[in-house]
Amino acid sequence: MSVRVRVPTPLRKFTQGSDEVDANGATVSAMLDDLEQNHPGIKERIMDENGKVRRFVNVYVNGDDIRFLKNVDTALKDGDSISIVPAIAGGM
Amino acid sequence: MRLSPEQVERYSRQIMIPDVGGGGQIRLRQASVLVVGAGGLGSPAAFYLAAAGIGRLGIVDGDTVDLSNLQRQILHTTADRGHRKVESARSRLAELNAEVDVAVHDVRLTDENAAELMEPYDFIIDGSDNFDTKFLVNDVAVSLGKPFSHAGIVRLQGQTMTVVPPESACYRCLFEEPPAPGEVLGCQQAGILGAVAGTIGSIQATEAIKYIVGLEEHLLVNRLLTYDAKTMEIRNVPVPPNPRCKACGAPAGSPASQRSHA
Numbered sequence: 001m002s003v004r005v006r007v008p009t010p011l012r013k014f015t016q017g018s019d020e021v022d023a024n025g026a027t028v029s030a031m032l033d034d035l036e037q038n039h040p041g042i043k044e045r046i047m048d049e050n051g052k053v054r055r056f057v058n059v060y061v062n063g064d065d066i067r068f069l070k071n072v073d074t075a076l077k078d079g080d081s082i083s084i085v086p087a088i089a090g091g092m
Numbered sequence: 093m094r095l096s097p098e099q100v101e102r103y104s105r106q107i108m109i110p111d112v113g114g115g116g117q118i119r120l121r122q123a124s125v126l127v128v129g130a131g132g133l134g135s136p137a138a139f140y141l142a143a144a145g146i147g148r149l150g151i152v153d154g155d156t157v158d159l160s161n162l163q164r165q166i167l168h169t170t171a172d173r174g175h176r177k178v179e180s181a182r183s184r185l186a187e188l189n190a191e192v193d194v195a196v197h198d199v200r201l202t203d204e205n206a207a208e209l210m211e212p213y214d215f216i217i218d219g220s221d222n223f224d225t226k227f228l229v230n231d232v233a234v235s236l237g238k239p240f241s242h243a244g245i246v247r248l249q250g251q252t253m254t255v256v257p258p259e260s261a262c263y264r265c266l267f268e269e270p271p272a273p274g275e276v277l278g279c280q281q282a283g284i285l286g287a288v289a290g291t292i293g294s295i296q297a298t299e300a301i302k303y304i305v306g307l308e309e310h311l312l313v314n315r316l317l318t319y320d321a322k323t324m325e326i327r328n329v330p331v332p333p334n335p336r337c338k339a340c341g342a343p344a345g346s347p348a349s350q351r352s353h354a
Contacts, residue, residue: 008249009246009320009322010246055268055269055271056223058266060329065332083329085251085316085318085329087244087266087270087271088244088245088246088249089221089226089246090132090246091129091131091132091133091222091243091244091289092155092161092165092219
């Protein structure tokens with residue numbers, strides 16, 4: 001399954017500055033593994049060592065939060081649009 | 093309450109908006125907003141709320157003005173360097189609109205003082221610069237049933253959402269817990285463009301005004317607005333209320349919590 005992944009600013013250092021990259025995988029978990037292959041270092045910013053999405057990062061498949069789907073086991077199909085949205089701390 | 097002829101003239105450009113009108117202007121005069129942080133977000137938010145004729149404006153900030161603040165914190169000027177931020181905020185807001193009652197709190201928002209500071213106000217604007225304060229504002233606002241605007245900014249990016257407890261999703265429905273210190277970059281380490289802070293702070297003021305004048309059904313609730321100034325893309329991502337949310341979720345065994353397991 002080939003999907004488009006929107007990359008937030010803090011993670012663009014892993015994608016040579018790209019705000020959107022392609023990735024493959026039948027599930028979110030497999031897609032993140034594929035992302036890591038092409039952009040080493042990105043996965044641990046999204047997932048913890050137990051394979052769970054970090055609590056201050058959300059992953060959306062076609063606009064739906066995967067926490068309310070099947071989490072990292074959520075199935076993907078060709079053309080799906082993935083968004084990664086981390087919490088932002090700044091303000092002052 | 094009636095508006096004076098001078099008030100009618102001062103606020104004429106917003107009174108003529110059908111969604112505001114004279115009634116909305118009177119509601120603004122009778123309303124109070126607390127701005128947490130007189131910084132990159134709080135400056136434009138407080139400025140526009142004072143300009144719009146909010147009745148009472150509270151400012152919480154325990155910091156002094158530093159030269160590196162002035163690129164974005166438009167309540168403070170070069171001459172204010174080294175002065176308390178709440179004081180420069182108060183004088184700037186008074187210069188703009190002396191009929192706004194500005195209450196300043198020269199402290200950091202803490203676990204101990206948050207409820208007492210937030211309770212008297214109708215709406216809270218979170219312009220803080222760290223996760224601890226953002227989660228604190230959320231948790232206290234949810235427990236007080238106080239509507240608020242959350243926001244975060246970094247580099248060329250911002251995000252904001254409005255929370256109206258108990259109906260809407262809260263910040264903890266979106267992000268369950270803050271990251272460990274240093275795990276995510278803040279403005280101090282990563283930088284922020286002043287104009288980006290202005291955009292997001294202005295959205296926060298807009299949400300407060302909408303809530304006050306009666307546009308509650310159009311608020312930025314149950315979704316997070318993300319703004320990428322580099323690509324100039326504004327998107328909304330849905331934030332459904334999380335029935336298991338630690339801050340606003342239904343207690344175990346209640347009908348709402350059982351629904352979530354269905």
